[in-house]
Amino acid sequence: xxxxxxxxxxxxxxxxxxxxxxxxxxxxxxxxxxxxxxxxxxxxxxxxxxxxxxxxxxxxxxxxxxxxxxxxxxxxxxxxxxxxxxxxxxxxxxxxxxxxxxxxxxxxxxxxxxxxxxxxxxxxxxxxxxxxxxxxxxxxxxxxxxxxxxxxxxxxxxxxxxxxxxxxxxxxxxxxxxxxxxxxxxxxxxxxxxxxxxxxxxxxxxxxxxxxxxxxxxxxxxxxxxxxxx
Amino acid sequence: xxxxxxxxxxxxxxxxxxxxxxxxxxxxxxxxxxxxxxxxxxxxxxxxxxxxxxxxxxxxxxxxxxxxxxxxxxxxxxxxxxxxxxxxxxxxxxxxxxxxxxxxxxxxxxxxxxxxxxxxxxxxxxxxxxxxxxxxxxxxxxxxxxxxxxxxxxxxxxxxxxxxxxxxxxxxxxxxxxxxxxxxxxxxxxxxxxxxxxxxxxxxxxxxxxxxxxxxxxxxxxxxxxxxxxxxxxxxxxxxxxxxxxxxxxxxxxxxxxxxxxxxxxxxxxxxxxxxxxxxxxxxxxxxxxxxxxxxxxxxxxxxxxxxxxxxxxxxxxxxxxxxxxxxxxxxxxxxxxxxxxxxxxxxxxxxxxxxxxxxxxxxxxxxxxxxxxxxxxxxxxxxxxxxxxxxxxxxxxxxxxxxxxxxxxxxxxxxxxxxxxxxxxxxxxxxxxxxxxxxxxxxxxxxxxxxxxxxxxxxxxxxxxxxxxxxxxxxxxxxxxxxxxxxxxxxxxxxxxxxxxxxxxxxxxxxxxxxxxxxxxxxxxxxxxxxxxxxxxxxxxxxxxxxxxxxxxxxxxxxxxxxxxxxxxxxxxxxxxxxxxxxxxxxxxxxxxxxxxxxxxxxxxxxxxx
Numbered sequence: 001x002x003x004x005x006x007x008x009x010x011x012x013x014x015x016x017x018x019x020x021x022x023x024x025x026x027x028x029x030x031x032x033x034x035x036x037x038x039x040x041x042x043x044x045x046x047x048x049x050x051x052x053x054x055x056x057x058x059x060x061x062x063x064x065x066x067x068x069x070x071x072x073x074x075x076x077x078x079x080x081x082x083x084x085x086x087x088x089x090x091x092x093x094x095x096x097x098x099x100x101x102x103x104x105x106x107x108x109x110x111x112x113x114x115x116x117x118x119x120x121x122x123x124x125x126x127x128x129x130x131x132x133x134x135x136x137x138x139x140x141x142x143x144x145x146x147x148x149x150x151x152x153x154x155x156x157x158x159x160x161x162x163x164x165x166x167x168x169x170x171x172x173x174x175x176x177x178x179x180x181x182x183x184x185x186x187x188x189x190x191x192x193x194x195x196x197x198x199x200x201x202x203x204x205x206x207x208x209x210x211x212x213x214x215x216x217x218x219x220x221x222x223x224x225x226x227x228x229x230x
Numbered sequence: 231x232x233x234x235x236x237x238x239x240x241x242x243x244x245x246x247x248x249x250x251x252x253x254x255x256x257x258x259x260x261x262x263x264x265x266x267x268x269x270x271x272x273x274x275x276x277x278x279x280x281x282x283x284x285x286x287x288x289x290x291x292x293x294x295x296x297x298x299x300x301x302x303x304x305x306x307x308x309x310x311x312x313x314x315x316x317x318x319x320x321x322x323x324x325x326x327x328x329x330x331x332x333x334x335x336x337x338x339x340x341x342x343x344x345x346x347x348x349x350x351x352x353x354x355x356x357x358x359x360x361x362x363x364x365x366x367x368x369x370x371x372x373x374x375x376x377x378x379x380x381x382x383x384x385x386x387x388x389x390x391x392x393x394x395x396x397x398x399x400x401x402x403x404x405x406x407x408x409x410x411x412x413x414x415x416x417x418x419x420x421x422x423x424x425x426x427x428x429x430x431x432x433x434x435x436x437x438x439x440x441x442x443x444x445x446x447x448x449x450x451x452x453x454x455x456x457x458x459x460x461x462x463x464x465x466x467x468x469x470x471x472x473x474x475x476x477x478x479x480x481x482x483x484x485x486x487x488x489x490x491x492x493x494x495x496x497x498x499x500x501x502x503x504x505x506x507x508x509x510x511x512x513x514x515x516x517x518x519x520x521x522x523x524x525x526x527x528x529x530x531x532x533x534x535x536x537x538x539x540x541x542x543x544x545x546x547x548x549x550x551x552x553x554x555x556x557x558x559x560x561x562x563x564x565x566x567x568x569x570x571x572x573x574x575x576x577x578x579x580x581x582x583x584x585x586x587x588x589x590x591x592x593x594x595x596x597x598x599x600x601x602x603x604x605x606x607x608x609x610x611x612x613x614x615x616x617x618x619x620x621x622x623x624x625x626x627x628x629x630x631x632x633x634x635x636x637x638x639x640x641x642x643x644x645x646x647x648x649x650x651x652x653x654x655x656x657x658x659x660x661x662x663x664x665x666x667x668x669x670x671x672x673x674x675x676x677x678x679x680x681x682x683x684x685x686x687x688x689x690x691x692x693x694x695x696x697x698x699x700x701x702x703x704x705x706x707x708x709x710x711x712x713x714x715x716x717x718x719x720x721x722x723x724x725x726x727x728x729x730x731x732x733x734x735x736x737x738x739x740x741x742x743x744x745x746x747x748x749x750x751x752x753x754x755x756x757x758x759x760x761x762x763x764x765x766x767x768x769x770x771x772x773x774x775x776x777x778x779x780x781x782x783x784x785x786x787x788x789x790x791x792x793x794x795x796x797x798x799x800x801x802x803x804x805x806x807x808x809x810x811x812x813x814x815x816x817x818x819x820x821x822x823x824x825x826x827x828x829x830x831x832x833x834x835x836x837x838x839x840x841x
Contacts, residue, residue: 027480
């Protein structure tokens with residue numbers, strides 16, 4: 001029985017690293033008493049796998065994790081029991097059952113969506129967004145492990161648009177490559193003049209029949225479409 | 231409350247920000263009302279170390295059961311965070327409510343190792359407080375300390391208003407009640423301190439005048455007013471019924487001891503002469519297996535931890551160890567919860583639980599023979615024979631193990647080079663035993679880890695009068711041992727930096743004049759001195775020079791029986807004459823039996839602390 005959970009990671013919990021998050025889930029599961037399967041081997045542990053790692057310090061209202069149950073539990077009971085035991089800052093939002101043949105969440109994930117509060121000249125930012133989307137190549141500096149490289153991020157930007165007075169970035173988040181929102185925001189700051197901003201991850205998306213769609217909905221309905229996503 | 235926007239700004243830049251946020255499962259949140267006594271537990275090391283400290287966890291949750299007390303936590307910030315706080319102009323704050331430390335009623339420091347002392351000073355400074363108690367007026371929090379190091383609080387006496395000696399569960403509650411009464415009546419700090427000195431287990435250093443002889447030794451402690459001539463340690467009388475937190479905080483960060491720890495026993499009856507805990511934690515008191523089983527199960531249910539550790543100074547001596555381990559291992563079967571039983575002694579297990587105990591212990595074979603020859607083991611009263619070690623090793627190899635870990639010390643009293651090289655001899659013979667076991671039985675590839683620490687003579691032990699080996703002598707012993715171990719294939723040799731042990735020896739047996747050295751070292755930038763990457767011996771040497779103090783006076787000097795020792799002001803219940811007798815017995819390599827086999831007259835019974 002495969003079960004997926006959408007949860008929020010906010011407040012001080014945004015400073016928890018990915019490794020610490022795994023441990024926090026493992027302990028929450030033990031507290032819940034839910035029949036989650038343990039791994040085989042000398043040190044049995046609960047196997048939970050996350051759709052995507054979230055950068056330390058970033059808040060999210062749409063993280064996804066999946067696990068395997070050794071016996072069936074009703075969806076709302078599962079959600080209730082896990083919600084009751086999650087530590088402060090982690091909040092269970094939605095549970096879905098995954099069909100046996102659904103891909104791993106991690107494999108189906110294509111985009112992450114970030115909603116960004118901006119504190120700057122909206123006109124200038126809009127112009128910067130339009131110019132960026134109009135270009136076929138957007139070169140920025142990317143620093144990883146102390147080495148700075150010039151990279152083209154245009155191909156990893158799905159879309160940038162306004163929703164009310166916030167920017168919504170749809171950025172690649174897949175095994176082939178992941179674009180962190182600060183690279184895009186830094187480039188926008190560069191083009192529009194420095195402004196402060198604060199991003200929250202608001203959705204994880206998979207490829208659907210009519211374009212990107214909610215990751216859990218996609219994986220839940222894999223049977224209905226008769227083919228695996230992607 | 232500090233400016234949390236500025237804090238967020240900092241947290242996104244420092245390493246491991248989860249050290250500084252609080253908000254874990256099990257953290258205590260309270261509504262703050264007037265008349266509440268606000269207490270901050272201050273641990274002078276990083277979060278991951280402090281959150282592994284059982285004593286702090288017990289006291290934190292115990293104080294928070296009191297409706298008019300709110301206890302919070304604070305840990306030493308790593309240097310990157312220290313710098314970030316300074317740059318942002320933010321004071322050190324509590325994790326629970328982000329309150330600046332200077333706004334608390336009481337700051338309670340946990341002193342469990344000497345090399346954390348400079349962190350105490352950096353925490354006080356980051357709180358915006360004068361370092362010395364004498365320089366802090368009524369407006370500042372009361373600064374107190376407890377923990378193992380307070381059996382000789384003198385090197386840090388100038389920084390604290392008072393010390394809690396011994397086990398804190400009862401005396402801390404009494405102290406806070408007294409504080410509340412005085413605060414209600416309009417606090418007068420000196421009057422409060424005089425009253426506090428009347429509580430057994432409370433040491434107020436400012437109530438004593440210390441004079442010194444021309445040779446630098448202590449002449450006398452002269453109490454002012456009604457302060458006692460020596461402060462007797464406190465113990466919990468009914469340990470089985472004493473408070474244990476079954477809903478401890480569950481850290482997000484991986485901490486050093488990341489598990490449920492149940493405390494099976496306090497004290498140890500073995501009487502190893504080098505072991506300070508063995509003397510200061512007397513007498514032995516056990517918790518019943520039924521209590522422990524209930525506590526372990528409740529704590530696992532509340533925390534979801536994957537490991538339960540059974541902690542004490544010598545868990546193998548616990549009278550119900552078999553029933554305890556077997557009941558818990560059955561209870562946790564199939565739930566992914568494992569048991570850890572550290573401090574099991576070599577003596578082999580017998581009876582109905584033997585098989586299960588071996589199974590649980592299977593996680594690793596660790597022995598602490600402490601010395602390389604029987605003669606030296608007799609001198610230190612470590613009552614383990616080579617036969618014990620060899621039998622246990624053979625059994626383990628025959629059961630398919632291939633690795634083993636041994637702990638030793640060098641620099642023990644009366645040690646010769648022959649004793650040091652005996653460690654290599656022991657390693658070689660263990661290797662022979664491994665190869666005597668048939669190939670199909672033993673695990674592949676012999677692996678032996680030999681960890682060698684430098685002996686630090688500690689207060690309130692029979693070796694409290696002893697001189698520590700010089701740095702040169704220790705280095706020579708380390709080198710010779712390394713050479714002797716080189717031909718023994720499969721051995722990994724770990725040894726400690728002797729310079730750290732040297733400083734530990736200075737501050738373990740120091741007096742009040744050392745506070746000047748600590749202040750100088752702090753000002754020179756010494757922090758986290760127990761962390762290898764942070765330790766800077768040159769800065770320490772400069773600090774001693776600046777304070778005009780010779781560290782050798784404390785570390786390398788043999789004391790006379792007649793000398794007044796700085797820690798004589800603390801009475802742990804064991805007679806000084808008993809310790810001297812034990813020292814003399816050690817000189818004849820005469821062993822003293824486990825006091826479970828008959829009272830050896832250490833003085834605890836006379837003190838009314840042991841039945």
